[in-house]
Amino acid sequence: xxxxxxxxxxxxxxxxxxxxxxxxxxxxxxxxxxxxxxxxxxxxxxxxxxxxxxxxxxxxxxxxxxxxxxxxxxxxxxxxxxxxxxxxxxxxxxxxxxxxxxxxxxxxxxxxxxxxxxxxxxxxxxxxxxxxxxxxxxxxxxxxxxxxxxxxxxxxxxxxxxxxx
Numbered sequence: 001x002x003x004x005x006x007x008x009x010x011x012x013x014x015x016x017x018x019x020x021x022x023x024x025x026x027x028x029x030x031x032x033x034x035x036x037x038x039x040x041x042x043x044x045x046x047x048x049x050x051x052x053x054x055x056x057x058x059x060x061x062x063x064x065x066x067x068x069x070x071x072x073x074x075x076x077x078x079x080x081x082x083x084x085x086x087x088x089x090x091x092x093x094x095x096x097x098x099x100x101x102x103x104x105x106x107x108x109x110x111x112x113x114x115x116x117x118x119x120x121x122x123x124x125x126x127x128x129x130x131x132x133x134x135x136x137x138x139x140x141x142x143x144x145x146x147x148x149x150x151x152x153x154x155x156x157x158x159x160x161x162x163x164x165x
Contacts, residue, residue, distance in 0.1 A: 001142060002130045003088030003096050003150040005081060006031035007107055008072055009124040016115040018108040024120065025111070027072040028081055030150040030158040031127050032088075034065045034142070064165070068125065069158045078154060081107055085153040086131055091146055098131035105129070 010026025081100050088096030100106075105113070110128060114120065142148065146162040 001088055001090065001095075001148045001150070002033035002035065003086050003152075004031045004033050004130055005084065005086065005100055005103075005107075005128045005152060005155075006068055007111060007126040007128060009111075009120045009126070010075070010122055012119065012121055014115050014117075014119040016112050016120070018112040021108040021111040022075060022080070024115075025075045025107070026122065027074040028078055028152075028155060029068050029072045030070070030152045030155055031125070032067045032148060032150045032158055032160060033127055033130075034067070036062055036065065066127070067158060067160050070156045073155050084155070085151075087149075087151040089149040089151070090142065096130065100128075100131055102131040103128055 006029045008026045008029065009024060011024045013024045016024055083099045083101040086096070086098050086100065087094055105128075107128065110126060111120070114126060142162050144162055144164050147159065148162065149157050149159045151157040
C-alpha cells in the first residue's frame with residue numbers, strides 16, 4: 001500500500017501553466033495505491049529482469065488496486081494542499097508517514113506536466129505519489145484479513161479490508 005493525496009480535476013484543460021492549476025482542481029481525496037508486486041515483477045526480480053520492463057498494468061491497474069475516499073474535499077474548503085500530514089497504516093501499525101510538503105513534485109507541477117499533450121477532463125483523478133518512504137521496499141506486503149488505512153489531515157481516513165478476489 002502507498003498512502004497518497006489524490007487530485008480531482010474539475011474543469012477541462014490542456015497545456016495548463018503551473019500558475020493556473022488550482023483553477024482546474026475540483027478537490028482532493030485519499031488514495032491507496034495498492035501494488036500487486038508479485039504480478040508487476042518477474043519471478044527472481046531484481047536479479048532476473050523482464051526484457052519488456054516491469055508490468056505496470058498488472059502491478060497497478062487491477063480491479064481492486066486503487067481505492068479512493070472516503071469523500072472529496074473541495075478546493076475551496078481545503079485551499080492549497082500544503083502541508084497536510086499523510087499516514088499509512090497496516091493493521092493499526094504506522095508504516096508510512098509524511099507530509100504533502102515532502103512530495104517530490106507538487107500538485108501544480110504534476111497537473112501542469114500531465115496536461116502537456118493530454119486533455120484533462122472533469123472527474124479525472126491524479127495520484128500524487130508518496131511523500132515519504134514506500135512500504136514495499138521494506139517488504140510490508142498485504143495479506144487477506146489485513147485492514148489498511150490512508151489518513152490525510154483535513155480530508156479523512158480511507159479504510160479498506162483486504163479480501164481474496
